[in-house]
Amino acid sequence: MITGILAFVALASFFGLVLGLSAVIFKVESSPVVDQIDALLPQTQCGQCSFAGCHQYAQAIASGDAPINKCPPGGDNLIQSLADLLDVEALPLDETEAAHSGPIVAVIIEDTCIGCTLCIQACPVDAILGAAKQMHTVIESECTGCELCVAPCPVDCIEMIPIKQTISNWRWPEPQYHTNNQAASTIYTTLDQVLAENTQA
């Protein structure tokens, strides 16, 4: 019996050693869950979740300090994917935060800009170009629409405008399941109007 006990003790200590050592050698620096959450977040760095940036919010979600419904730019789709990733219940978007309406970009009214550089310092993604006492401008393709530059501007020359819909960014609408006929009739209104004019004339 002693041999048996000794054998198990030896085995246990061997595996314990292996596990202990591998935990030290293969230590993971940052939690991969944080990276996975961060990869889902929209990276607007807008701070509407009350954290400094998307990465901080991801950390907070991972550690259980923040709910998954604090990100207005991500919307319901983000909440759904976070719920899938973390295997938790999907919550409705936190309505206390400002409602997020479509993609927007910042535009500087260049006649009014005094070149104070405050917005440049506020931009989390370095999307504003300019120098002291020179006119500033927003690089539209890099702007995430976080609105962080609006508040610091002393002359209120930054406007948030919705991104214009063009043929290249137009998307097919989601088919309406039961109101199929209704959807169809709304599409044809314009043609109907045109033709109504024709028959009158």
Next chain:
Amino acid sequence: MNAKQNNTIAQTMKETMYKLWSFPGGITLAGNKSQSNQETISTAKTPKQLIIPLSQHIGQPAEAVVKVGDKVLKGQLLAHANGAISAPIHASGSGIVSAIEEHAVPHPSGLVALCIIIDTDDYQQWFDCQPLLSDADTAEHSIHNLTHEQITTQIAQAGIVGLGGALFPSAAKLHTAEQKQTETLIINAAECEPYITCDDVLMRRRPEEVILGILLIKKVVGAKKCLIGIEDNKPEAYQALLAAISGYKLPNTEPQIEIIPVPARYPAGGEKQLIQVLTGKQVPSRGLPMDIGIICHNVTTAAAVYQAVYRGEPLISRIVTVTGGAVKHPQNIEVLIGTPIREVLDQVGVAYNKIEKVIMGGPMMGFSLPSIDVPVTKATNCLLISEQGELATPPPAMPCIRCARCSDSCPMSLLPQQMYWYAKARDLEKANAYNVFDCIECGCCSYACPSNIPLVQYFRYAKNEINNEQKERNKANIARERHEFRLERLEKAKQAKAEAARLRKEKLAKKKALDAKKAQQENDATPSDIDKKDTNDSADLIQEAIARAKVKKAQQQAQKKNTDNLTADQQRQIDEANERRNIE
């Protein structure tokens, strides 16, 4: 040609000995082609105003090279290709560029896009066209003498795009085919969609143009085999092509062109389906025909290539089928690109009060136009003007009963019922895993569905959403990189500042220490001397300053000479002035 003759030709077409394969699924539809394919090709009038969109192809929109107010000739370059996958745009009539602005274009969204608008004149003078060949040249020799480069350049400059509906710039496609080994060139003359007959009449009326165009494409591609796939419901076109081809006896070393009738079953004219029927090979999932050594071009594209090489004319017009119940005389009409659709309808004769829908394209794959005040583009192959009840609007969709009629009819062997399920639940990852991107949007599944579910719309929507999600993900990744870089930069700046402050402090401390040490040393040596010297120095400085001040004062007093000898009256006035100044 009478009906009996047609039947015999159709019979021979069916019996032609060529091994054919088949594609899965598909549906048999009423052709509805006889309404429009009887007449000759008429020509539409030049409209008062041409509206020419800058983006009539897949890829980057063309870049305008003309300004408002410029006078342009017919066929003149208006906008050049912008990048590798793009096509130039030409003036389809002579006149004056009156505007370069956003105008409604034929698109399911009904949105506007940048267009060049030309107010046409009465002369319709052509730009100096430079053809590579003329009709007088004998085909085989003259084409033989052209280089690949010459032909592809001519095609690229003529702005030719895939006219079968894909609108992919032809020159770019040929360029890729040239680099890869292409075994087979397939010319798509199937025209499987109901109502559309523009390819049919083109082959009937201008078969020589088609054959010469095919020879040119064949020359560039260097294919070992050349097959023309034509549906067996077009006996006249088949006959015309046969007659035309016999006029061009190719040397025996050259591969011959074979015209192969294929059974009429929708969508036999789909690129992947035609390839499968003619060669038995399947285009790999998400791949291109080029991956299996095949290149496919539409028959109308071939005719456009002929126009470019033999006439030097860019692609400024196309044959449009105008048909449907509300059209008085359904026909094929050659229309200048940029002609407003309303003017085409006016010319053809349409009962406006009977119209239900105006569809661009066929009933299966076309879309309803939100307005008829949009121009004809390179993509406009058919205008289907339906009357009430001609194309039944589907009744409201019912739940899916999983009857699998959709998957039975799918020519791509997909599982529409599953893809629909996931698209509806917005489970895009799953929809993608069920290969929604292999869907060719032919509409067979929606047609077959007994519950009237708009399946194709769901697949379009899913594809759109997946692409959009990918785009947003890429944008988010860039934003993350930029944010992280910014944080790093700020951190670095902070460190640099701290470092500089530390260094300054150190330097100051060092200096202080050094001074103290020096002072200590000197103090140790002769403390009384230094003190004395210091006091002496400062005493000297004070003395010097006092002396300077005295000199200055003396100078000032020396300057005050005009106030020296004043009368009593003057003195009084000065005193008064001084007093006033003091009060103020």
